[in-house]
Each structure stands twice: as structure tokens, then as C-alpha cells.
Amino acid sequence: MPGPLKPAPAAPNGLNPNSAFYKAREKVHPKKVEGPFRLFKWAVLFLTLGIYYITPWLRWDRGEFSPDQAVLVDLANRRFYFGPIEIWPQEFYYVAGLLIMAGLGLFLVTTSVGRAWCGYACPQTVWTDLYMAVERWVEGDRNDRIKLDKAPMSAEKLAKRTTKHAIWLGIAVLTGGAWVFYFTDAPTLLRELLTGQAPFVAYATIGVLTFTTYSLAGLMREQVCTYMCPWPRIQSAMLDEDSFLVTYKAWRGEPRGSVKSAEAAPGTIGDCVDCMACVNVCPTGIDIRNGPQLECITCALCIDACNDVMDKLGRPRDLIGYTTLKRDVAESKGETLAPMWKVIARPRVLIYGAVWAAIGIGMLVVLAGRSRMDISVAQERNPVFVVLSDGDIRNSYTVKLLNKEHRPREFDLTVSGLDNARLSLPVSGEAPAKRLRLKVRPDGVDTYRVQVRVPAASIEDEQSEIVFKARAADGDGDTMETTRFTAPEREDDGDQE
Ligand code: SF4
Ligand code: SF4
Structure with missing residues (x-):
């Protein structure tokens, strides 16, 4: 049997080959803290969790034939409902626009106030904070928890641990449960879940999200931010000497x-x-006095803790504070500091803000002016044209009409671009006319085969541009699409009918 590992001679690069590749986790026991930043964090926590858990239960009256859930991702019917807005699959660019805005918003926040997203609003931070509050409530503050960790198993320890994990699991189930309510009518799904009649995928999703919430927020906590999340690395590229960071003013604090x-x-x-x-309240267990660190999520709880100490000692506040590298250096030299608005309103921030606002305004304008109907036209290729016995040229098209409203509608179809063009449906037997009235089902697409007949005298070129226009018979909107009308070459008479 091999004996215990002995210290090996140092390798030429100075590393010990027997040393562990990963550092073992040192459990963090954050202490309770009070102050304005802690209060702000509570406010963000209640606001974000409130929005997440309550939103699926909000109702929005869209009429008889539409779901009344205010926010609904209706995968079965491929729709996204957000209050009065209904997004169809072909309008996915709105969702893409929102994602781009979210990404740019993150850049904007990071550039101006550092990792505020990580410190206050990231789901990992919010749920971890909630789990820590439960832990503190059940097991006591930092010292009690350290003592409990070291104590041998007893009835009291077992009871506390069981209570804590049971509450954690309850929160995790509610978190997974709230998520699935976004995808179908929430009251109906709740009834089905409670009576065991919900689809398997609903139970599976809740199971997966229960597991991830419990393990990420309860067990892994700060390790997710330090090792798993790519955002801290990306953010480093966005920060500069004018970005606000939680900073220990070493020039004032040292020598301690x-x-x-x-x-x-x-x-x-x-x-x-x-x-x-400051170290004892830190949720990631770091010492901010060692300078800016990847692990710092900028929650500012160390500011609250240190200000409390400074108040008690009668020393000026903000030994640890929100400041920029430039301002910290200027402050250390006793120089006059630039006004705050000048630091925040710098070109980089203004550019991010302008692009963000432009995309948002553009989306609002497009959304406000979008049509509740749509048309798509495809020219048939076999044959491309037919020369009729009276000399007229005929082309055929597949016309798809989309009605986004939840009531049947009639659209008037016309074509422009060539004089005396007339339309007909091959199956109707009616004479070609300048206008066709077509019925379209509610909330769906109907397809028609449409023939366009044009006198040869109206045609100059082999290929002419024509425009199909569909107008709602009740006057409520129109839509159009451009396509081609093909005629034979002068010397070619094409197919004869
Ligand atoms: S060092 Fe301060 S700001 Fe950074 S994570 Fe710890 S408590 Fe929060
Ligand atoms: S809380 Fe303030 S005084 Fe106490 S160790 Fe931290 S920086 Fe120093």
C-alpha cells in the first residue's frame, strides 16, 4: 500500500507537484448588517421576487377568443402576450430587440456604476440573499452558525438543519412552479398540478428548477459568481478608471x-x-482592503459595516465607499473632485445610453404602427405565364393572407403596376375583376390561388413589377407585397390555352 504523500521537491517552475489544483472551499458565514445599502438590497429583493412570483397571476382582458393572462408565452400557439401586445412568430425581431436592449442596458449600467447588476439584481444574488436570510432566521447570526457547524449532531442541530433545508426546498419548488405558470394559464395549471393532471413536462421543469435553485442559491452561493459565471470576466473589459467600484481608501485606512x-x-x-x-459581512468572504477583486459583486454591504464602525469611533464615514479610481487618487491628494454628473455622463456612457434609447424608441414606433394583417405572395413557376386565346397574358400566384385578430375578417385584394389587370380565383368560376373579396379565418392564415390577367397591350417588358395590396373590408388596416408579372418575349407566344 502506498504511504502518505510526502512533500515533493519543487518543480523548476517553482510549483509543488503535490499541491491541489483547486483550493478547497472555505465556507462563508456572512454577518447581519444594517444600513442604506442593505435597505436598498431588501427593496430590490422584494421588488424583483414580487414581480417574478406575481406576474403569471395578473389578468388582461383581450376579448372572448384570447387568453386573459397578462404575460404569457403560448408555445402551443406560438404567441407571446405581454399586456396589450401580442407577438407572432414572424415578429420575433421584437424579442431579439428586447434581448439586445437588455445586453446594452447591462453594458450601460456596468460602465457607469460598475457591477450593480451582480450586487443587487442578478437572480443568483437575489435568491442567495433570500436563502441567507432564511438561514440567519433559523440558525442565528454568524457566530451562532459557526458554533452550530462545529457542534456534534444533536436534536437541536438536526431540528435547525431540517427546518432550514425544508424552507429552502419550499422556496425552490415555488420558484420552479412560478416559472411554468408563464407558459400556460396559471390558475388552470395550478389546479392540474395539485390534482396530478398536469403534463409531465410541467412536473419535470419544476423538478429541474427546484434542484437548480436549491443547489445554486443554498449550497453553491458565491462559488457560482466566482467560478461559473462568465460575466465578471466580461465586465473587467468594460470598467475603466471612471467606473464606480466599492473601494477601500487605503491612503486613509493604512497603516491599520x-x-x-x-x-x-x-x-x-x-x-x-x-x-x-467589512470581511465578516461580505457574502463572498473577501477582504476589500486587498483592492479590487473578481469575487467582489459590489453589493456595498462592507460600506454599511464600515460606516457603522466609523460612526461609533467618531471618525469620518466612507473609509470604504463607492468611488472611481480617478476620484480615489484625487481624493488622496486632497484635490477638488469633479461633480458626480460629469463622471457619470462621460462619452462612453452617453453612447451606450443613446444606442439603447434609439433601439427602444425604434421598437416602440414599429410596434405602434404595425399592421394586424399580413400578406405573402409567391409567383407560380409552372407555367410562369399563359397566353390566352384573346391575347391576354395570365400569371398565377399563391397568396397567403394572415389575420392577427381573433375574429373572422374579409380582405379586398387588388393589384397595381399594370393597366387593366384583373384578378380571379380559378375555382370560383366568376369573371376576372379589379378586386377580389377574400375571407380569412380568425387568428390564422388562409391561402388562395389567384390568377392575374393583363391585356398584352398593357405590357411593355418581359418582367414587370406589380404590387398586391390587401385592405381590410372594414377599413381597419392594409398590407402589400411586390412581386413580378412575367410575359413572353415578343417573338415567343408561350403556352397557348
Ligand atoms: S467586498 Fe464589499 S462590496 Fe464586495 S462583495 Fe464583499 S461586501 Fe460586497
Ligand atoms: S470595517 Fe472598516 S475599520 Fe473595520 S476592518 Fe474593515 S475597513 Fe477596517
Whole structure:
């Protein structure tokens, strides 16, 4: 049997070949803290979780034939409902626009105020914060939890652990449950879930999301931000010396020392009393006094903790504060600081903001002016044209008419671009006319084969541009599409009918 590993001689690169590749996790026991940033975090937590859990239960009256759920991703019918807005699959560019806006918004926030998304609004942060609050409520604050971790198993420890994990699981189930309600009528699905009649995929989705919520927010916590999330690495590229970060003002805090040593040698000791309050409240377990770090999610709880210490000592606040690298250097030299608006309203931020606003306004304009109907026209190729016995030329087209309203409608179809063009349906037996009235089913597409007949005298070229226009018979909207009309070459009479 091999003996225990002995320290190996250092490799030429200086690394010990027996050392572990990954550092073992040191469990973080964040301490309770109070202050304005903590209050703000509570507000964001309640707001975001409230929106997430309540939204599927909000109703929106869209009339008799439409679902009344305010926000609904109707996969079966390939629709997305958002209040009065209904997005069809062919309008997916709206969703793409929203995603682009979300990405740009993240750039904008990061460039101006650093990792505010990570610190306050990221789902991982919000749910972890909620899970930590439950843990604190059940097992006590930092010292109690450390003691409980070290204590041997007892009835009390078992009861506390069981209660904590049961509440965590309950939150995880509710989180998965809320998600599936976005995809179908929430009250109906809840009834089906409770009576065991919901589709398997609903139970499976809740199961997966229960597992991920419980493990990511309850067990893995800060490791998700440190090791799994790519965003901290991407953000580093967006930050510059004018980005706001949670910063320890080393020029003011160092050399750190106790109150006693400061009193014994006035003027030689900095403001930091090395009380570790900032480290103990940190949800990622880092020491902000070591400078900016990848693990720092910029939650600002260390600012609250340190300000509390400074207040008690009667020293100025903001030894740890939100500031930029440039302002920190200027402050350390006693220089006058530029006004805050100048730091925030710099070109990079303004450009991100302008692009973001332009996309948003563009989408609103397109949304406001979009038609509730659509047309698509395809020219038939076999044959491309027919020369009729009276000399007229005829082309055939497949016309698809889309009615986005939840009531049957009639559309008047006309064609322009060639004089005296007339339309007919081959199956109707009616004489060609300048206008065809076509019925279209509610909330769907109807396809018609349409023939266009044009006197030879009206045609100059082999290929002419024509425009099909569909106009709602009730006058409520129109839509058009351009296509080609093909005629024979002068010396070629084409197929004769
Ligand atoms: S809370 Fe403030 S005083 Fe205490 S260790 Fe941190 S920086 Fe120093
Ligand atoms: S160092 Fe401060 S701001 Fe950064 S994660 Fe820790 S508590 Fe939050």
C-alpha cells in the first residue's frame, strides 16, 4: 500500500507537484448588517421576487377568443402576450430587440456604476440573499452558525438543519412552479398540478428548477459568481478608471491599527481599526482592503459595516465607499473632485445610453404602427405565364393572407403596376375583376390561388413589377407585397390555352 504523500521537491517552475489544483472551499458565514445599502438590497429583493412570483397571476382582458393572462408565452400557439401586445412568430425581431436592449442596458449600467447588476439584481444574488436570510432566521447570526457547524449532531442541530433545508426546498419548488405558470394559464395549471393532471413536462421543469435553485442559491452561493459565471470576466473589459467600484481608501485606512495604538502614537496610524467587520459581512468572504477583486459583486454591504464602525469611533464615514479610481487618487491628494454628473455622463456612457434609447424608441414606433394583417405572395413557376386565346397574358400566384385578430375578417385584394389587370380565383368560376373579396379565418392564415390577367397591350417588358395590396373590408388596416408579372418575349407566344 502506498504511504502518505510526502512533500515533493519543487518543480523548476517553482510549483509543488503535490499541491491541489483547486483550493478547497472555505465556507462563508456572512454577518447581519444594517444600513442604506442593505435597505436598498431588501427593496430590490422584494421588488424583483414580487414581480417574478406575481406576474403569471395578473389578468388582461383581450376579448372572448384570447387568453386573459397578462404575460404569457403560448408555445402551443406560438404567441407571446405581454399586456396589450401580442407577438407572432414572424415578429420575433421584437424579442431579439428586447434581448439586445437588455445586453446594452447591462453594458450601460456596468460602465457607469460598475457591477450593480451582480450586487443587487442578478437572480443568483437575489435568491442567495433570500436563502441567507432564511438561514440567519433559523440558525442565528454568524457566530451562532459557526458554533452550530462545529457542534456534534444533536436534536437541536438536526431540528435547525431540517427546518432550514425544508424552507429552502419550499422556496425552490415555488420558484420552479412560478416559472411554468408563464407558459400556460396559471390558475388552470395550478389546479392540474395539485390534482396530478398536469403534463409531465410541467412536473419535470419544476423538478429541474427546484434542484437548480436549491443547489445554486443554498449550497453553491458565491462559488457560482466566482467560478461559473462568465460575466465578471466580461465586465473587467468594460470598467475603466471612471467606473464606480466599492473601494477601500487605503491612503486613509493604512497603516491599520487599534484605537489604543492610534492614541499612543497620534498621526502614525490610519483610520482602519482592523475590526474585520467589512470581511465578516461580505457574502463572498473577501477582504476589500486587498483592492479590487473578481469575487467582489459590489453589493456595498462592507460600506454599511464600515460606516457603522466609523460612526461609533467618531471618525469620518466612507473609509470604504463607492468611488472611481480617478476620484480615489484625487481624493488622496486632497484635490477638488469633479461633480458626480460629469463622471457619470462621460462619452462612453452617453453612447451606450443613446444606442439603447434609439433601439427602444425604434421598437416602440414599429410596434405602434404595425399592421394586424399580413400578406405573402409567391409567383407560380409552372407555367410562369399563359397566353390566352384573346391575347391576354395570365400569371398565377399563391397568396397567403394572415389575420392577427381573433375574429373572422374579409380582405379586398387588388393589384397595381399594370393597366387593366384583373384578378380571379380559378375555382370560383366568376369573371376576372379589379378586386377580389377574400375571407380569412380568425387568428390564422388562409391561402388562395389567384390568377392575374393583363391585356398584352398593357405590357411593355418581359418582367414587370406589380404590387398586391390587401385592405381590410372594414377599413381597419392594409398590407402589400411586390412581386413580378412575367410575359413572353415578343417573338415567343408561350403556352397557348
Ligand atoms: S470595517 Fe472598516 S475599520 Fe473595520 S476592518 Fe474593515 S475597513 Fe477596517
Ligand atoms: S467586498 Fe464589499 S462590496 Fe464586495 S462583495 Fe464583499 S461586501 Fe460586497
